[in-house]
Amino acid sequence: MTVELAILLAVAVPFAGAVLIPLTGAKPNLRETVTLVCAALLFYLVSVIYPIVAAGGVPEVYLFEMLPGLSVFFLVEPLGLIFAGIASFLWIATSVYSIGYMRGHNEENQTRFYAYFAIALGAAMGVAFAGNMLTLFIFYEVLTLSTFPLVAHSGTDEAKRAGRVYLGVLLGTSIGFQLLAIIWTWSLTGTLDFTDGGILAGKADGLTAGILLALYIFGIGKAALMPFHRWLPAAMVAPTPVSALLHAVAVVKAGVFTVVKVVVYIFGIDFLFDIGVSEWLQYMAAATILIASLVAMTKDNLKARLAYSTVSQLSYVILGAMLVTDLGIIGSGMHIAMHAFGKITLFFCAGAFMVAAHKTEISQMRGIGHAMPFTTLAFFIGSLSVIGLPPMGGLWSKWYLALGTLETGKLWLLGVLMVSSLLNVAYLLPIPFRGFFSSPEENPPLKSSHNHDSEHDHTHDQDRPKGIKEAPVACLIAIGVTSAGCLVLFFYPDPVYDLMRQIVAP
Amino acid sequence: MEFLGLLNYWIVVVLMMTGFYIVIAHNNLVKKIVGLNIFQVSVFVFYITMAKVKGGTAPILAEGIEIYSNPLPHVLILTAIVVGVATTALGLALVVRIHDAYGTIEDDEIEARENEL
């Protein structure tokens, strides 16, 4: 198979899956097989592309000319490959997990769920492989629209409201700011191709470039930089597999991925460094990191806490990009990968708690480690990775981000990273600790809960006999794989690092 | 003298404003059509006036005819009159249908009934 064909298929396979899934909707087993086959095939295709890009190749696939002089085409460079690799690998894990979760939770409209899930993945692939900003924007919007039905999946009033926030923020920022920035770039430079060293150098003065940068960074609402972060907590009404893969990996990573792409290939690190307009965005990112961490501490709902944690972690990537130094960019790219594994593990665990023990509030999770030791252990591993402690992959990305801040000589930014890590410890680690070392009797009586599951299950929850009661096996397999991934990435982060190295020192 | 020389144009302006006023101010749908008609007629007068050449006759190729009026606007206005008649006829036909449907041809009463729908 030629690499060009592999690229095309990598984008096409999920969309083909989205067509096949409704056709096989009547037979759930066949339908899930389609999803799994697509996911596996996708990962295989990405792994076909990997050696070529790792060897320094930049395969390109021309699609069609959309506007005169402006084409839609794919071009795979190292950063895109990292994103595609993570998304495709975790899709396999998530598909396995979904089967256990969706059936265990008796969700409705599962066919629609799997179909839109596949479309979202296809769009994520398109974002990853986009050769220019127009192509990226097209798939970015497809990703927004295809995830809307997933967010509003349950169709309740709460879900509808969340859907409105979701769509409003994401479309509002992308049409209001990002599209404007793209057209502006086009009218300044006459190209939108991702080019080494950027396309704006010499075409835009400092002020224009500064405004453009702000339009891009805030226009990429998926990166959830404050104050445009509200959609992410809102999206947590979606079923957990959606939160796990899309709102911890595919969608949000598409956002920060776009940020890094724009910084590296539209502006160019050197140009951006010379004009020095990114400094105030460092402040914005630093503020988001800290504020979101603080907000996360106040959340009792586990998924909400994880969502704010994601907001905070995404700004690490933005901060790394805004440092506009080689090490900062490397740290950003690595954090995309490392955070993905850590956070998806946490979300998988949150979903497992919900399916097996019907618990969504952290205050109800004392002693949960007795009933669900495996899940709680995995949660612990994921937490360590997100915090950035050895022996987890998360260490490396924080390491390079920290080196990046030192490179700029801004010690206070290093301070922000350290404080934030402490906050991570404070809001993540108590959950597994109390899970293991407290007993369920210490849980306070449930006051008012929005979640009907915990309401009607609470009563017979108490008199349930003690013993192991884990989530469905499919869920456990997925949790095992992703938490093992956190470990593996500590000992073997080289593929990600080497790819990022290529970007800054081609 | 100038005023009298431009007399036709003054008539045009007065007719136009009268027609326009009726269209806007009157409540009765038939009267609105009448106003519309007056409005259009003012334009006919306008065209005919501007084509008139002092002392000119009809543009006939004949011995001794040196000065003649411009025939083109006259012809144009024949077309415009046809259009005007068609518009009036259609307008009145619509008023008849409206009367059948609403039982009135007063604008405010119709509006009140529409708001009930």
Place this chain on the structure above:
Amino acid sequence: MAAQYPALQVVLALLAAPVCLILRRPNAAWAVATVITWISLALALSLLGRVWETGVILYPMGDWAAPWGIEYQIDTVNAFMLVIVTLIGSVVMPFARASVEAEIEEERIYLFYCMYLLNLAGLLGIAITGDVFNLFVFLEISSLSSYVMISLGRDKRALTAAYRYLVIGTIGATFYIIGVGMMYMTTGSLNMADLAAILPAVADSRTVLVALGFLTVGLGLKLALFPLHLWLPNAYAYAPSAVTVFLAATGTKVAVYAFIRIFFTVFGGVEIFTAGVIPQILAVLAALAMIGASAVAIYQTDVKRLLAYSSIAQIGYMVLGISMVTVTGLAGTIVHLFNHAIMKGGLFMAMGCILFKIGAVQLDQFEGLGKRMPVTMAAFVAGGFSLIGVPLTVGFVSKWYLVQAALEKGWWLAVAAILASSLLAVIYIWRVVEVAYFRPPPKGSAEVSEAPLSMLVPLWILIGASYYFGIDATQTLDIAFAAAETLFAPPL
């Protein structure tokens, strides 16, 4: 034969109209109208092809030489308009058969086709003629026939809508001939090219300025330029569906064309834009239309009215492009003429399908429609994306060029207005989507019950086209840019 195409383009439809009147049988009238429209499309395409290859076609009517005789002048701009009008007509006709049968009493159906053909002839005449008075005649032919078509709607409010449109439309047309008369007074010519050559010499006179004022207001009424748009919402909302589709997609577009023709060809040599405040006024009105009409659309409970208000906003886009007086801006307008025609045509067709099955297009009737009429609602959502300007749709293409043109001019407020209007579009489209997909169908409604294929196929042709020309916009944009450059070129 090919030399006579310009005349045939108009005359065929004009002659076919009384034929329908004689035939009286609904199906026969429909067949005549359909065949004539398709032939007209073929003619329009061949004319566009010829213009593209050999340049402007001049056709003196009855061999009476210009400037005394009426001359048809076909360049890229109006050849493109002819294609838009006939193309929409060709898709509407198959759709109309079932839709009209359901919405118009049987004994009046042949009248509908007669009026449709007159309307078609009028619109094509406006587009093709090179004579300003001839344009007035065709304007009135198309207007009178559209009043009749609107009044055929089965809601009795259609009658008052038609009446009001008649009054306002007649005032607009009369304003237009007043302007023409004044131009004739100063130049002695009615031929557009001739006028363009003479006008610069006499442009300083107040008469010419007043003429321009009357022309602007007259055509502004016809194209529903904010705040002269009051006739439009009810006319579109209560007209029979096929009429709404056709008028929304072509009627105002042709008026926009006439506006462009007057401003850029006839007054092309006069520096009305650089000296006066006209561009600013137009830009402000356009921006108000884009924001105001979109905001009003959000509060509509009748979805057809909602789309009508959206049309007013979209006309704002077109006028905004005109007001920039740059090639990019004008090309944006011209390409949007086409793009909006196909997307709004498609959306109103979806309304037609829903009216056909449900009998109403009130928002609360849309409950569960995503399940009951999945094909139609999917088309509505797809068309709605185009209205919002999601990439890969034609709406995105238009928006792209309008924003680019505004950026080139440094008109930041215009940029903001375009983007804000798109975001408002998200809201009004999403209101419908939420009701259709997130509310359960009312009890006792049929499971799945779709409109007949004769309606769904045309619907999806237009929706499909709005994606086809959004994915590969190079052809339409090439034409639009060529057309814009023609308009900026010095007169012949």
